[in-house]
Amino acid sequence: MIKTFAIVSIIGGVTCCYLTALFGFPALATLFGYIPKKGKPTLMMRVMNHYTHFLEGLVARVSANAIPVLIIAAVIAFAGISLDPPSIPIDTDTKSMAPADLPAQIALDKVQDVRGSVTPPFPPSISGGTT
Secondary structure, eight states, X not given: OHHHHHHHHHHHHHHHHHHIIIIIHHHHHHHTTOOOOOOOOOHXXXXXXXXXXXXXXXXXXHHHTHHHHHHHHHHHHHHHHHHSOSOOOOOOOHHHHSOTTOHHHHHHHHHHXXXXXXXXXXXXXXXXXXX
């Protein structure tokens, strides 16, 4: 179950981020008629300009070596998935997770005393009547 969640998260997260960056932000900018502000350059604008040039250079280097970068990322992802143990013990005992004086725990204990376990193969509907 954990491995399936990891695979879905990797595929879904990468796909959603990629598609949002590729189509979402330009579409929102077009819909809202975004026009960048013009004005005198401030210190922050100069810092961001240097940062933008740095990122452009980084993107150019990564783009030139896209296949090795993707292979490294895939190897790391699959190594993490394969190192995941086959079963991770999950504690679902409510008595060890909740304090004994919690009102919900007291109510659950009463239901368990009347009915037995509350985790059968199929969950029945239990409702109280009004008197």
